[in-house]
Amino acid sequence: MGRTHRRRLIAATVAAASALAVTACGSGSGGDVTLTFWTHTHPPMVKLNKALIAEYEKKHPNVTIEYQTIPNTEFGTKMLTALSNGTGPDIINMDDNALRGEYIPKSLIAPIDAKAFGKGSVKELEQTYEPNMLAGAKDAKGTLYGVPSELNSTAFAINVKHFRDAGLDPNKPPKTWDDVAAYGKKLVVAGHGQAFNFSYIHSGWYSQMYQTLLNQTGGSMVNESCDGATVNQPKSAQAMQIWATWRATRRSPTRTRRAGRRRHRSRTSPQGRSRWRSSTRGRCRRSRTPTRRRTRT
Numbered sequence: 001m002g003r004t005h006r007r008r009l010i011a012a013t014v015a016a017a018s019a020l021a022v023t024a025c026g027s028g029s030g031g032d033v034t035l036t037f038w039t040h041t042h043p044p045m046v047k048l049n050k051a052l053i054a055e056y057e058k059k060h061p062n063v064t065i066e067y068q069t070i071p072n073t074e075f076g077t078k079m080l081t082a083l084s085n086g087t088g089p090d091i092i093n094m095d096d097n098a099l100r101g102e103y104i105p106k107s108l109i110a111p112i113d114a115k116a117f118g119k120g121s122v123k124e125l126e127q128t129y130e131p132n133m134l135a136g137a138k139d140a141k142g143t144l145y146g147v148p149s150e151l152n153s154t155a156f157a158i159n160v161k162h163f164r165d166a167g168l169d170p171n172k173p174p175k176t177w178d179d180v181a182a183y184g185k186k187l188v189v190a191g192h193g194q195a196f197n198f199s200y201i202h203s204g205w206y207s208q209m210y211q212t213l214l215n216q217t218g219g220s221m222v223n224e225s226c227d228g229a230t231v232n233q234p235k236s237a238q239a240m241q242i243w244a245t246w247r248a249t250r251r252s253p254t255r256t257r258r259a260g261r262r263r264h265r266s267r268t269s270p271q272g273r274s275r276w277r278s279s280t281r282g283r284c285r286r287s288r289t290p291t292r293r294r295t296r297t
Contacts, residue, residue: 034064038082039093040075045150083108093149096136097207104139112137112144140227154212159192166190177242213239 039049046069053065068089070078080102082088094103103109112122119125122144126134129148137146156173163170166186174180207221214220219236222229230236 032062032064034066035091036066036068036089037091037093038068038070038079038089040072041069042072080108094146099137099146100139104145109145112146117147140225154209162187162190162192165192181245210239210243213242217242 037049037053039045049067053067057063057065076098079088079092079094083092083103084106088108092103092109099109112125114120114122114125117125119128125147126144133148133151134144137148138144158170158173160170163183166183166189168183168186174183211221214236217235217238219233219239220230221236231240
């Protein structure tokens with residue numbers, strides 16, 4: 001499997017496929033069109049979406065886009081329920097895990113119409129993206145159901161105060177998981193028991209962070225044909241072992257459900273998180289995620 005990152009994708013629901021094709025043809029062909037668009041809540045994204053919607057509506061006066069944001073804690077449940085009972089939006093913003101795990105298998109969204117993007121075929125549309133960038137929006141047969149609206153990579157957030165308490169230099173972050181272990185020992189001695197943690201906001205983040213480790217060890221969750229699990233293969237097991245070792249040595253907390261809550265952020269020393277959370281990082285410093293080089297399993 002190719003290298004994957006956490007993706008948010010724009011996909012059309014089944015009922016909206018024809019409407020999208022109409023809007024792409026311009027304002028001169030057809031009457032007024034109203035589209036509904038739902039996304040999760042993230043202020044920078046919301047601001048950008050509103051600007052893009054205004055720009056689009058200006059170019060296409062016959063099109064009105066009704067934009068609605070959903071609180072992150074309610075997003076998955078509300079979106080899935082609405083699309084299942086036929087009251088959902090025309091266009092959705094959804095991460096690739098949920099898209100492939102629930103929405104595509106349940107036939108809740110429509111395949112991409114290449115003509116809506118001004119392309120003669122889906123293959124032509126795919127050629128405008130980097131290789132494998134659209135893999136997260138495809139089913140097992142290769143049918144494309146969405147295009148990226150954002151692409152994130154994982155970084156390390158360093159708690160500057162904790163590092164200084166432990167005599168560590170915040171400007172010299174760990175480069176390997178062995179480094180993280182060595183730093184963790186010093187952080188624990190300095191009184192910071194939560195020496196490392198990933199950032200968890202909801203249950204889907206467990207698989208996201210596991211995928212980050214799989215990218216480094218060369219493992220995968222499923223085989224190339226997506227009809228068999230590979231989590232018990234050596235490279236995949238190595239990724240899980242990195243995670244399990246942190247739990248076993250108690251340098252990472254087991255109550256991960258609290259890791260994403262504001263009042264607990266100051267308790268974590270280094271934290272693995274996506275770059276979109278930069279605006280909420282507080283007094284932290286970012287670095288690249290440590291590599292698997294020299295990591296013990």
